[in-house]
């Protein structure tokens with residue numbers, strides 16, 4: 255089937271007819287219109303891939319003013335419309351002006367059919383890439399909104415969280431680099447997003463990079479980009495995260511996991527605010543606000559020569575230490591009730607509170623996985639409970655489950671899931687709960703390890 259819908263607007267009837275006869279062979283639909291005042295109606299009723307528009311409608315007037323007027327009108331109705339202008343021979347200046355005003359291309363009268371066809375075909379391609387781009391932009395906006403929603407509300411009324419809020423208030427509007435320290439699941443990314451949202455850069459991107467999840471040899475390409483052919487898999491030019499974050503905030507998570515050679519490369523980029531794509535000599539300026547986070551003891555690591563002191567001093571202009579959940583017990587009921595409301599709604603359950611005994615138990619538990627662990631525990635309890643009040647037995651706590659010994663694994667008895675659960679628990683214990691290290695040892699990404707932790711209730 256022939257593709258493409260084309261609208262031609264010109265007051266010369268002979269020209270319209272001739273164009274239709276020729277173009278009908280190549281496109282799905284050709285609509286002709288003599289009267290430009292009908293453009294808004296036509297665009298209401300149909301979506302055209304290309305609009306071919308004459309510059310001059312009234313005879314003896316060659317200023318092109320009318321053409322510009324209608325071009326503006328069309329782009330006002332559909333900003334991604336593809337308009338090709340028809341200009342009189344010899345008025346190249348006007349054509350250039352039209353392109354600056356938003357036309358995609360122009361053809362000169364009298365035209366050669368082949369040339370007209372080639373112009374229309376490339377215009378149709380342009381239209382579909384414009385639409386694709388718009389779709390991608392919309393998709394990105396939706397994703398950002400979803401993510402932002404997830405990260406919007408910071409809950410806490412403990413003294414230590416009030417201090418955190420106060421620091422966010424004071425630093426958000428500055429461009430100062432911020433280092434967020436805290437155990438896994440204490441809300442480091444949440445805080446980073448909140449700083450971004452309250453900064454002058456809020457309308458620009460917030461780009462998050464999990465440095466613990468990037469392999470050593472892809473580090474430069476991921477962060478600084480690459481040009482085509484610079485290594486085997488570099489099939490196209492690609493911008494790195496620094497460039498993508500330009501104007502906005504770059505959030506480097508798990509910075510303590512970076513090897514010393516990569517720390518040096520990062521330092522250079524952070525210091526100079528310039529990057530070179532891998533395989534290119536061109537230096538690109540980047541304007542970013544840097545927020546870094548880690549659960550590792552960076553100061554001790556500096557003492558041991560595992561983390562560069564100069565890099566630490568670059569990134570820690572402002573330091574924010576997030577308290578572990580067990581250090582702010584008064585926030586536990588608050589968070590638990592927040593998640594209870596969320597998940598009861600999500601799973602359509604009529605559960606409205608925790609029993610007194612449950613709250614006590616939740617307050618006593620040590621929450622090694624902090625808020626993330628509490629969130630998952632409440633979700634699981636909501637799913638499993640048959641009552642409308644959550645009881646202690648709806649919760650499984652890490653330290654309720656004895657870690658079995660290696661000898662316990664009897665391969666005849668265990669199914670694969672049991673073995674996986676035990677293995678994950680052991681590897682986690684070996685790395686003191688450090689998710690990144692455990693994931694590395696297990697050959698999993700951090701997110702798939704989190705998924706399994708959730709699945710097995712670890």
Ligand SMILES: Nc1ncnc2c1ncn2[C@@H]1O[C@H](COP(=O)(O)OP(=O)(O)OP(=O)(O)O)[C@@H](O)[C@H]1O
Nearest residue numbers: 404407408409437438439440441442443444625626
């Ligand atoms: N104070 C808080 N109020 C509400 N939700 C929170 C709070 N702190 C953390 N969370 C939630 O807990 C989850 C984990 O938070 P986040 O990813 O920011 O932690 P993190 O410290 O960056 O974790 P990791 O070190 O594992 O990357 C998220 O779903 C987040 O929304």
